[in-house]
Amino acid sequence: MNRLLQPVLAGVVTALVGFASSFAVVLAGLRAVGADQAQAASGLLALCVAAGATAIWFGLRLRIPVSVAWSTPGAALLVSTGAVEGGFPAAVGAFAVCGVLLTVAGLFPPLGRSIASIPAPIAGAMLAGVLLNLCVAPVRALVEVPAVAGPVVLVWALLSRFARIWAVPGALLAAVAAIALTGPGLGAVDARPVAELTAPSWSASAMVGIALPLFLVTMAAQNVPGMAVLAGYGYRPPLRTVLAGTGAASALAAPFGGHAVNLAAITAALAAGPDAGPDPGRRWIASVTAGVSMVVLGVGAGLATALVLLSPPVLVEAVAGLALLGALASAITAAVADPDRVQAAVITFVVTASGLTLLGVGAAFWGLVAGGLTTLLHHRRTAPGAVPEEPSGEPSEESAEEISRR
Numbered sequence: 507m508n509r510l511l512q513p514v515l516a517g518v519v520t521a522l523v524g525f526a527s528s529f530a531v532v533l534a535g536l537r538a539v540g541a542d543q544a545q546a547a548s549g550l551l552a553l554c555v556a557a558g559a560t561a562i563w564f565g566l567r568l569r570i571p572v573s574v575a576w577s578t579p580g581a582a583l584l585v586s587t588g589a590v591e592g593g594f595p596a597a598v599g600a601f602a603v604c605g606v607l608l609t610v611a612g613l614f615p616p617l618g619r620s621i622a623s624i625p626a627p628i629a630g631a632m633l634a635g636v637l638l639n640l641c642v643a644p645v646r647a648l649v650e651v652p653a654v655a656g657p658v659v660l661v662w663a664l665l666s667r668f669a670r671i672w673a674v675p676g677a678l679l680a681a682v683a684a685i686a687l688t689g690p691g692l693g694a695v696d697a698r699p700v701a702e703l704t705a706p707s708w709s710a711s712a713m714v715g716i717a718l719p720l721f722l723v724t725m726a727a728q729n730v731p732g733m734a735v736l737a738g739y740g741y742r743p744p745l746r747t748v749l750a751g752t753g754a755a756s757a758l759a760a761p762f763g764g765h766a767v768n769l770a771a772i773t774a775a776l777a778a779g780p781d782a783g784p785d786p787g788r789r790w791i792a793s794v795t796a797g798v799s800m801v802v803l804g805v806g807a808g809l810a811t812a813l814v815l816l817s818p819p820v821l822v823e824a825v826a827g828l829a830l831l832g833a834l835a836s837a838i839t840a841a842v843a844d845p846d847r848v849q850a851a852v853i854t855f856v857v858t859a860s861g862l863t864l865l866g867v868g869a870a871f872w873g874l875v876a877g878g879l880t881t882l883l884h885h886r887r888t889a890p891g892a893v894p895e896e897p898s899g900e901p902s903e904e905s906a907e908e909i910s911r912r
Contacts, residue, residue, distance in 0.1 A: 509783065510791065516782035517795025519671075520573060524773040524796075525554070525803045527674035528578040529810055530825045531640070532765075535584030539716070540594035541763060547811040548702040549763025554804025556759040557767045560751055561797030570741045571778040571793040573770035574752060579727040579833060580604075580720045580766045583636045585823075586861060586869065587716055592709040594763075599706035600716035601765045605757030607721040608729075608766070612749025628877040629726040630840025631851035635858025635873055636723065637834045643823035651818050654684035658821070662828050671776075674829045681825050685817045699805050703761050719871050724766050727833070732769025739778040740786060850880035 529550060536546040553576040564572035590596050647655035662677035669676075729749065736743060748769060756766045773796075776782070782792035841851040854877030862869045 509785070509788065512781075513777075513783045513789055513791035514795045516776055516789075517792040517797075518799050519781075520770075520773050520776040520792065520796040521558075521799030521803060523671060523675060523776065524573075524575050524770065525800065526678050527829045528576070528581070529807075530678070530822050531578050531581045531585075531829060532576055533811055534640075534822055535581035535765065536763060538585045538588050539597040540589050541597075542594075543811055544700050544702050545594060545704060545763050547700050547808045548704075549759075549765070550807035550810060551699050551701060551804045552759040552762035552764035553767060554800045554807060556755040556764055558797040558800030558804070560755045560767060561800070562794050564743070564748070564751065565790040565794035565797065568743055568747070569787070569790045570736070570743050571774075571782060571789040572736070572741075572743050572748065573732075573774045573777045573793050573796055574755075574767055575728070575770035575773060576764070577720070577724040577728055577766040577768050578829070579633055579636065579723045582640050583719055583723050584716070584765060586636050586639055586858075587719075590709065590712045590715055592707050592712055595704055595707040596709045596712040597716055597765075598704045598760055598763065599708045600712040600720065601760035601763075602706055602757050603713060603717040604720045604724070604766050605753050605755075605760055607717070608724065608753030608756055608768070609750050610753070611721075611725065612746045612751075612753060615746070625844070625847055625850075625881060626840050627842070627844050627847040627851040628854050628874065628881065629722070630837045630843075631854035631877060632719075632858050632873050633723060633727050634834055634837035634841055635855045635860075635869070637837060638859045639861070640823055640827045641831055641834045643820060643827035647818075647820045647824035650820050654681070654688060654818070654821055655824055657684060658824060659828070674825070677828050678825055681817065681821055682813060684821070685813060699808050701762055704763060706761060714871055719874070720766055722874065724768050727837070728768040728771050731771040732774050735771060735774040736769075736778055739775070741778060846884075847881065849884065850877045853877055853880050 532550055532553065533546050536549045541549060557574045557576055561572065561574040564570070564574065584597070590600075592599075644655070644659055648659060658677050658680045661680040662673050665673040665676040729752075733743075733745065733748075752768050756764065756768075759767065770777075777792040777796055778789060782789040841855060842848055844851075854873045856873075857876045858869050858873030860869055862872065
């Protein structure tokens with residue numbers, strides 16, 4: 507009984523932490539690109555079901571603890587992008603295209619290799635620029651709504667010191683308590699789960715401004731680290747299967763408002779590590795349990811959306827920002843890891859963080875373009891007869907071949 511109880515509990519904790527720590531980011535992102543309350547609640551439900559069902563399928567089929575989550579950096583990207591031409595239907599079309607691109611990356615290894623070849627400093631700088639605006643929200647909240655933001659930040663700080671894994675969920679509970687004490691209450695709110703179809707539309711600005719950056723961020727900040735976490739615990743799931751499965755799930759969730767699902771990165775360790783049981787061959791039970799738990803949590807998407815809408819917008823962004831501070835730190839570290847690419851990374855970061863919109867396309871795309879052009883401009887040719895030194899952060903030939911084999 508104990509052999510089953512430990513992975514089951516680990517799976518429940520994985521789902522709770524994953525949901526509570528970042529659902530506010532998802533809702534903020536969907537609202538930013540034009541979703542109304544029902545569409546945002548539907549999107550959160552769709553993501554929970556897509557991620558949960560995919561994790562269950564992977565676990566039962568592969569017998570490997572493959573945890574699946576929504577793209578939290580992708581949701582932050584939506585916040586920084588904002589409304590696009592065509593409104594939320596155009597964003598839904600971009601979500602669907604992102605799902606197709608993820609699937610294609612799994613079915614055609616050269617595409618996966620090309621994404622893996624993006625220099626880590628450039629990818630990290632773009633992600634850092636996307637996250638920056640949300641990560642300063644706690645500071646803004648302390649100034650604008652100190653009475654409710656102060657306890658939230660205090661709870662987060664204390665739990666970060668003594669129980670790090672529960673820091674963001676604890677901050678969320680503190681925010682809920684603050685809303686309950688100061689807000690109008692939930693009496694008139696319809697918290698039932700809602701699944702609302704949105705017919706996608708297609709616009710060039712949404713494809714370039716949302717679909718492509720969302721695909722790149724999801725690959726670079728979720729799928730690649732997720733594979734690394736699993737490899738660290740001795741698991742090597744077939745990359746083609748993982749990308750094709752999560753890409754198909756993303757495409758199916760898109761008409762209901764879901765932006766993207768992918769390999770879990772941070773919470774992956776909860777289901778794949780020793781906390782999920784001493785026997786590595788049975789830890790897949792944890793990821794399957796996490797999948798079931800995510801589907802169950804999706805039923806509460808309506809209530810979660812209502813809570814967010816009843817709170818001051820800056821408070822929601824503050825909770826989201828606290829959840830993303832670790833991701834921002836990792837992105838900045840990756841951006842400055844290679845001295846030869848610091849200038850290109852800084853330019854990528856500055857352009858992305860500027861929030862500019864040019865030709866209807868958001869800053870994340872232009873940041874990537876600016877960083878890529880700077881990299882090409884400062885590229886140094888290897889002297890004849892010299893052995894080229896592999897840049898830090900780029901995949902080796904062995905890793906590319908491994909991706910190709912999968």
